[in-house]
Amino acid sequence: MxxxxxxxxxxxxxxxxxxxxxxxxxxxxxxxxxxxxxxxxxxxxxxxxxxxxxxxxxxxxxxxxxxxxxxxxxxxxxxxxxxxxxxxxxxxxxxxxxxxxxxxxxxxxxxxxxxxxxxxxxxxxxxxxxxxxxxxxxxxxxxxxxxxxxxxxxxxxxxxxxxxxxxFPRTDPAVIVAIVGPDDRILLANNFAWAENKYSTVAGFVEAGESSEQAAVREIAEEVGVVLDSLSYVGSQAWPFPRSLMLGFMGYTNSSVSTPDNVEVRATRWFSREELQAEVLSGSAGIPGRLSIARELVERWYGGRITEPGDVVEPAELVAPGAAV
Ligand SMILES: [Zn+2]
Known part of the structure; x- marks a missing residue:
């Protein structure tokens, strides 16, 4: 877990x-x-x-x-x-x-x-x-x-x-947010820089004079057109591209509408736990690798480890757990 x-x-x-x-x-x-x-x-x-x-x-x-x-x-x-x-x-x-x-x-x-x-x-x-x-x-x-x-x-x-x-060496703060909707589905984004079936959380740099929470709300509104109602800080990860500190949040919204910005984000999609696990296993959807905080956030919402093709699986793991947060 x-x-x-x-x-x-x-x-x-x-x-x-x-x-x-x-x-x-x-x-x-x-x-x-x-x-x-x-x-x-x-x-x-x-x-x-x-x-x-x-x-x-x-x-x-x-x-x-x-x-x-x-x-x-x-x-x-x-x-x-x-x-x-x-x-x-x-x-x-x-x-x-x-x-x-x-x-x-x-x-x-x-x-x-x-x-x-x-x-x-x-x-x-x-x-x-x-x-x-x-x-x-x-x-x-x-x-x-x-x-x-x-x-x-x-x-x-x-x-x-x-x-x-x-x-002195600089560290650039960035926010990364897993968006959870009113029906407990997760909103993931597909960026133009990725394959069309790859989905992940939304991220962006904190601007000068901005709190990480303000940056999270702004980035989510800009990139996927969602208004966040609340945020919960999860944790951070150093990410060396070029020298970022990713500040991970769960973001909650009462809206189930989203609008990709068509600049960075090509498409957005709401997933239930069952849909996401089934599509990852079939290969029709890809999610971030296990070392990334993006994956940590997605699995925090999922409530456990998401199984990938090739994983050795105990039968109990195939049952989607309930909400974790
Ligand atoms: Zn000088």
Whole structure:
């Protein structure tokens, strides 16, 4: 069942206070026991289907010019490494030249392509690494004066060499809402960017000066033409495209009318629990993958796990449960 809020548990100790001490990252970079996560052009170097945690001895002693290092965390559990292992991110420059030095059996891959096969520990590292790597890639120059900035605080701050202004990794809040109607059906949307049978919840960025609740009401009205009467916050998920924090809500409406905006949303559809489960099983409707908060929201409404083709199913799971909220 997925009726609890997302877990606050973490598999990483980010050492947030220690990492800003002078020399912290340099000391870690001299340690032979550290493990290195490598990113290039928004993709991580994978070791088979797992995120690669490379021993320094397996990598070139001299990194490509323009490489940025970031202290990620001490591994607590779930990474297949000794507890306390320091994890360091190596962000290769966009034009990193010849990459034939990467260890045999490894290849670069994007999060969406590999996420479903990752362990919870790998997901946490991947998302942190991708978000901070994206930030470094787009904040090479000072937004005030255009001078080159320098990476400091173990990769968690950049400072302008001209005016000394300090810049920190940004997180962009976005809202994502599962809409529940007066008859307890769920309203899902099909976007132009997706296959015509893929349905999901509605999401959008929080604007400057707006609360997340106001953003949720505005986005739902804009994209699917529904007026929400109440909202219930469920939980959040970091999502590295490019560095978002998805704030998940259940949204309730007394209206059963909806109007797609024809800009982002191609179509909307109300589903009962029985309809959604049957169509997912037959393949006539696709829903978001299990790692996404969108799926968490849909299953929260559903009241349990939605079975997909290929799942091993206990007979009891095929009975649609009642309302969960
Ligand atoms: Zn500046």
């Amino acid at each position: 997925t009726n609890s809020n997302p877990s606050p548990e973490t598999l990483l100790d980010r050492q947030c206070e220690q990492r800003s001490e002078p020399g912290y990252l340099e000391t870690v970079l001299e340690s032979g026991t550290r493990r290195v996560v490598i990113f290039h052009r928004g993709k991580a170097l994978m070791n088979g289907s797992s995120l690669g945690y490379f021993a320094p001895a397996t990598l070139p002693s001299e990194p490509p010019a323009g490489t940025t290092y970031v202290y990620l965390a001490k591994a607590l559990a779930g990474h297949g490494l000794p507890v306390g292992t320091d994890l360091v991110l190596q962000v290769l420059p966009y034009d990193a030249g010849d990459l034939t030095w990467v260890p045999a059996g490894t290849e670069f891959a994007g999060y969406r392509d590999v996420a479903s096969a990752l362990t919870a520990g790998d997901v946490e590292v991947f998302v942190e690494a991708q978000a901070v790597a994206n930030w470094h890639a787009t904040h090479t120059h000072c937004p005030r004066c255009g001078t080159l900035t320098e990476s400091l605080s173990s990769g968690w701050m950049r400072r302008c060499g001209q005016d000394g202004s300090e810049h």
